[in-house]
Structures are given as C-alpha cells and as structure tokens.
Amino acid sequence: MTTDTIWQLYPLPTQEVALEGLYLGHDLRRHSAQLGRPFVYTNYVTSIDGRIAIPRPEGQGMMVPKETANDRDWRLFQELAVQADVIISSGRYLRDYAEGKAQEILRVYDEPRFADLGRWRAERGLPDYPDLAIVSGSLDFPVPPFLTEGGRRVTVITPAAADAARRGKLEKEGARVVEAGRSDVTGAAAIAALGELGYRTIYMATGPRVHHLLLADNALDRLYTTVAHRLLGGQPFSSLVEGDLLRPAVGMRLNCLYFDPHALDGLGQQFVCYER
Numbered sequence: 001m002t003t004d005t006i007w008q009l010y011p012l013p014t015q016e017v018a019l020e021g022l023y024l025g026h027d028l029r030r031h032s033a034q035l036g037r038p039f040v041y042t043n044y045v046t047s048i049d050g051r052i053a054i055p056r057p058e059g060q061g062m063m064v065p066k067e068t069a070n071d072r073d074w075r076l077f078q079e080l081a082v083q084a085d086v087i088i089s090s091g092r093y094l095r096d097y098a099e100g101k102a103q104e105i106l107r108v109y110d111e112p113r114f115a116d117l118g119r120w121r122a123e124r125g126l127p128d129y130p131d132l133a134i135v136s137g138s139l140d141f142p143v144p145p146f147l148t149e150g151g152r153r154v155t156v157i158t159p160a161a162a163d164a165a166r167r168g169k170l171e172k173e174g175a176r177v178v179e180a181g182r183s184d185v186t187g188a189a190a191i192a193a194l195g196e197l198g199y200r201t202i203y204m205a206t207g208p209r210v211h212h213l214l215l216a217d218n219a220l221d222r223l224y225t226t227v228a229h230r231l232l233g234g235q236p237f238s239s240l241v242e243g244d245l246l247r248p249a250v251g252m253r254l255n256c257l258y259f260d261p262h263a264l265d266g267l268g269q270q271f272v273c274y275e276r
C-alpha cells in the first residue's frame with residue numbers, strides 16, 4: 001500500500017482505493033436530477049471526542065484545530081466543494097474574512113496541487129467558482145468585492161425580521177438578499193429559496209448552528225465526516241451540530257466508510273459518509 005491509497009471498509013468487499021478522486025467518484029451532481037429537488041450535503045473534520053473547533057489562541061472566536069486539520073482531509077473537502085452549484089457559508093465567515101482570518105473556500109486556483117479540480121469544473125462547463133450563499137440574522141458584515149467579481153453571485157439568506165438598512169447596504173455591495181424564515185432562518189425555507197434560484201447541488205460548509213437548521217427540517221441529504229484519530233478535550237465543547245434537542249432524532253444510514261492509515265503521522269483517520 002502506498003500513501004496514495006486508503007482502505008474502503010464499507011461497502012464490502014474491503015479494498016484499497018485511491019485517496020485522490022475518492023469523493024469526485026461519488027458524483028454528487030447526479031443526485032438532484034434523480035431526486036427532482038436540490039441535493040444538500042456537508043462535511044466536518046472532528047476529533048475522536050467529537051470536537052470540530054477550539055478557541056483561537058488570541059482569544060476571539062473558534063477555529064479548526066491544527067491537531068485535526070490535515071492535507072488529506074483538505075483534499076477531500078476540496079473535492080466536495082468543487083462539485084457544488086452553491087456553497088452555503090455564514091455571516092461569521094465574512095466577518096472572519098474581513099479580519100483576515102478566513103480565505104477563499106474553494107482553493108483550486110490558489111493551490112497548484114488542486115489544479116486538476118479546477119479543470120474538473122471547466123470540463124463540465126461550470127463557472128470557475130460555485131456561487132456563495134451567506135446565512136445571517138445580523139447582516140453585520142461587508143461583502144468583499146472579490147466575491148462578486150467575475151460573475152459570481154452572493155446570496156444572503158436572512159429572516160424577514162432582519163434590519164432593513166443593513167439589507168440595503170449589502171445589496172449596494174452587490175449581494176442578492178432573500179428571506180427565509182420570520183425571526184430566524186429555517187433550513188427548509190433556506191433550501192427552498194436556493195432551489196427557486198436554480199441551485200441543484202448545494203454544499204453547506206459552515207458550522208454547527210446552520211447544520212442544526214438543516215437537520216431540524218430534514219433538509220440535509222448527506223453528511224461527510226473525517227474522524228481524525230486524536231482526542232482534544234477542552235471547553236467550550238464545539239460539536240458538529242449545536243442547538244435544541246432534535247425531535248425526532250435524525251437517523252442516518254451508513255453510505256461508506258474508509259480508513260486512511262497514513263494521516264497524522266501514521267495515527268490515521270476515518271472518512272465516514274452518512275445519508276438520510
């Protein structure tokens with residue numbers, strides 16, 4: 001076995017498979033046509049004890065810890081992102097971006113090792129970047145010009161109760177603002193709004209509260225997780241879903257399971273994919 005391959009443990013039979021191209025092979029763009037509605041998926045990298053983020057060392061906000069983040073997971077994240085029509089992010093992302101703490105989500109034109117993924121979009125006649133959808137109640141962020149340059153659409157999804165002046169400011173900065181929910185955005189309304197705008201393959205790349213919105217409305221089709229073989233402990237505990245108890249509990253079936261023995265200096269990690 002070379003470092004280019006990992007073990008597929010499920011579906012059986014167990015077999016050695018290439019890491020590169022693994023999630024491209026899931027061919028996510030075909031699902032929406034089969035379902036006759038948008039297909040929505042997400043991805044988290046977690047520690048064994050289920051932590052997705054820890055406090056930033058400088059004290060403000062949370063970040064993915066360097067103990068779980070790794071190049072092999074990042075490759076698969078990019079393979080998921082590149083397949084989308086639109087990526088859902090949040091007000092938090094654009095605030096972090098404005099402070100220099102966040103970067104472009106799809107890195108395929110910035111990191112030469114992902115150049116094949118840029119070509120993957122071009123070969124399918126897709127625009128360079130998926131559009132961006134920003135979930136926010138506060139509307140308290142700027143829309144950076146680079147996001148709207150080159151024809152990319154930025155859609156801000158906000159509740160009807162959102163501040164009208166801030167909404168107008170974002171529209172002046174080039175965003176399209178749509179309402180989804182009254183006092184808070186709901187998952188069903190957000191996905192319905194994106195569907196009406198023509199989006200079919202929707203990647204949710206934000207944190208645990210937006211994830212909760214989708215789960216609470218049974219609006220998530222597929223959950224990818226990378227479980228990095230480290231335990232982190234610490235407070236606050238940041239898990240991949242945060243919010244009220246989900247009633248009923250959201251059941252997911254195992255779609256596939258891979259073991260990557262080469263990650264994290266040989267500790268390894270699991271790539272697990274669940275679907276509703």
Ligand SMILES: NC(=O)c1ccc[n+]([C@@H]2O[C@H](COP(=O)([O-])OP(=O)(O)OC[C@H]3O[C@@H](n4cnc5c(N)ncnc54)[C@H](OP(=O)(O)O)[C@@H]3O)[C@@H](O)[C@H]2O)c1
Pocket residue numbers: 043044045046051052053061062063064090091092093135136137138139140158159184185186205206207208209210211213238
């Ligand atoms: N390990 C991983 O794979 C992974 C993946 C994603 C994120 N993370 C980490 O998780 C941490 C938290 O992520 P996050 O802050 O992006 O996610 P989040 O907790 O889901 O919420 C982000 C923002 O979404 C908006 N929002 C959430 N629910 C809403 C609702 N019902 N109505 C309207 N707006 C709503 C709010 O924006 P406004 O404040 O603008 O209203 C909120 O600040 C971050 O540190 C991130 O690094 C880790």
